[in-house]
Amino acid sequence: MDKLIIKGGKKLKGDVTVSGSKNASLPIFVATLLAPGINQISNVPFLRDINTTIKVLESLGGSVEGNGNIVRIDTSTINSHEATYDLVKTMRASVLVLGPLLARFGKARVSLPGGCAIGARPINLHLKGLQALGAEITLEHGYVEAKCRRLKGARINFDVSTVGGTEHLMMAAATAKGETLLENAAREPEIVDLALYLNRMGAKIEGAGTDTIRIQGVSELSAANYEVMPDRIEAGTFMIAAAMTGGDIRIHNMKLEHLDALAFKMQDAGVEITTRDGVVRVKGPRRVKSVNIKTRPYPGFPTDMQAQFMAMMCVADGASVISENIFENRFMHVSELQRFGADITVEGNTATVKGVKKLSGAPVMATDLRASASLILAGLASEGTTEVTRIYHLDRGYESIEKKFAALGADIQRVKE
Numbered sequence: 001m002d003k004l005i006i007k008g009g010k011k012l013k014g015d016v017t018v019s020g021s022k023n024a025s026l027p028i029f030v031a032t033l034l035a036p037g038i039n040q041i042s043n044v045p046f047l048r049d050i051n052t053t054i055k056v057l058e059s060l061g062g063s064v065e066g067n068g069n070i071v072r073i074d075t076s077t078i079n080s081h082e083a084t085y086d087l088v089k090t091m092r093a094s095v096l097v098l099g100p101l102l103a104r105f106g107k108a109r110v111s112l113p114g115g116c117a118i119g120a121r122p123i124n125l126h127l128k129g130l131q132a133l134g135a136e137i138t139l140e141h142g143y144v145e146a147k148c149r150r151l152k153g154a155r156i157n158f159d160v161s162t163v164g165g166t167e168h169l170m171m172a173a174a175t176a177k178g179e180t181l182l183e184n185a186a187r188e189p190e191i192v193d194l195a196l197y198l199n200r201m202g203a204k205i206e207g208a209g210t211d212t213i214r215i216q217g218v219s220e221l222s223a224a225n226y227e228v229m230p231d232r233i234e235a236g237t238f239m240i241a242a243a244m245t246g247g248d249i250r251i252h253n254m255k256l257e258h259l260d261a262l263a264f265k266m267q268d269a270g271v272e273i274t275t276r277d278g279v280v281r282v283k284g285p286r287r288v289k290s291v292n293i294k295t296r297p298y299p300g301f302p303t304d305m306q307a308q309f310m311a312m313m314c315v316a317d318g319a320s321v322i323s324e325n326i327f328e329n330r331f332m333h334v335s336e337l338q339r340f341g342a343d344i345t346v347e348g349n350t351a352t353v354k355g356v357k358k359l360s361g362a363p364v365m366a367t368d369l370r371a372s373a374s375l376i377l378a379g380l381a382s383e384g385t386t387e388v389t390r391i392y393h394l395d396r397g398y399e400s401i402e403k404k405f406a407a408l409g410a411d412i413q414r415v416k417e
């Protein structure tokens with residue numbers, strides 16, 4: 001197992017380029033199942049979760065060339081409608097193959113994903129939506145079995161805004177008979193990217209990015225090529241790194257408009273954020289000011305940036321109140337941040353962070369993907385040396401992050417444990 005060794009205190013300077021979006025790539029890879037043919041997907045990040053998705057497609061009979069930047073996916077040889085537990089348990093997003101397999105073959109058998117570190121993460125709304133489209137769903141032995149000769153368009157209203165649920169039903173409805181309306185749909189940019197790809201395949205989807213998505217079912221789709229959007233969470237992580245080290249960096253290949261809520265809060269904290277010719281410059285103040293945040297579905301403050309923002313508030317001037325409203329257990333980074341000397345108290349879904357002048361480097365352990373990013377950020381801003389173990393969590397969602405930080409002047413290296 002690898003670990004990261006960080007010698008903190010360096011102000012980050014220079015240029016960094018953001019990789020393609022993990023959370024846009026995953027559903028786009030799954031959507032290739034909807035039609036036979038060869039799809040060339042570009043700007044794909046080299047990540048563990050991408051490799052897992054490729055394994056899922058190959059286990060279904062697909063053939064895949066490459067695992068990043070450019071990936072060629074041939075789905076003309078798909079010959080199975082079953083995704084097994086050993087694959088789905090490593091990455092819960094693979095449950096999204098259920099809808100496309102059902103739409104293409106009239107049946108599907110996919111392992112229930114189970115929970116994960118940050119919460120129970122049920123898929124009841126996915127299944128309820130598929131049933132509304134006419135699927136016969138049974139749950140047994142930890143698997144979902146779905147059957148339906150041809151899905152039929154329906155009007156679906158989500159109880160809560162669900163990114164995966166919206167993506168799942170957009171894919172299933174693309175070739176259903178008639179019109180489907182998704183109301184109270186999630187509005188994340190990754191959903192817009194998936195809709196753009198599906199329309200490139202011949203789907204008729206309108207309204208992605210708003211809370212009402214209208215899908216006219218078509219009889220068949222065809223393979224298509226696509227360039228994935230930049231990863232807005234990786235971009236946000238670099239923005240915070242610059243802010244909390246008093247650095248001055250330029251971030252290439254990111255869309256600032258995907259991070260309005262984060263940018264406004266960072267500006268409230270005294271961080272300078274400017275854009276010129278599509279490059280975003282982030283300049284940290286001597287010390288950031290404390291700011292309160294509440295995580296919300298897009299375009300609200302993203303839950304995937306909560307841990308990183310909390311790391312920044314640990315060195316802010318003042319106290320900040322952070323409430324996590326999306327997942328029930330997304331404060332596991334708190335106890336690790338406290339090892340750096342952070343002053344954080346948690347009451348239910350609310351954490352109060354009292355900024356300290358300086359954090360001190362410490363040995364810490366990653367618990368989930370975004371929490372591991374917050375530990376790196378704290379290490380970069382600390383006095384002394386930090387060791388981060390269990391960084392396989394990190395490799396799920398950040399492409400060579402230590403190389404990117406080192407190129408910005410951080411003293412960080414990956415060593416074999």
Ligand code: EPZ
Nearest residue numbers: 023093121122123124125126161162163164165326327369
């Ligand atoms: C996606 O997860 C992202 N993952 C998550 O990113 C992100 O944190 C999350 O959206 C919220 O933005 C991918 O895109 C692969 P949800 P997803 O369905 O789709 C409840 C990362 O770090 N819910 O929007 O699983 C659920 O429990 C990951 O990259 C139901 O109750 O999230 C949660 O409280 C972490 N029933 C809320 O909705 C359902 O059927 C939002 O979940 C579905 C969801």
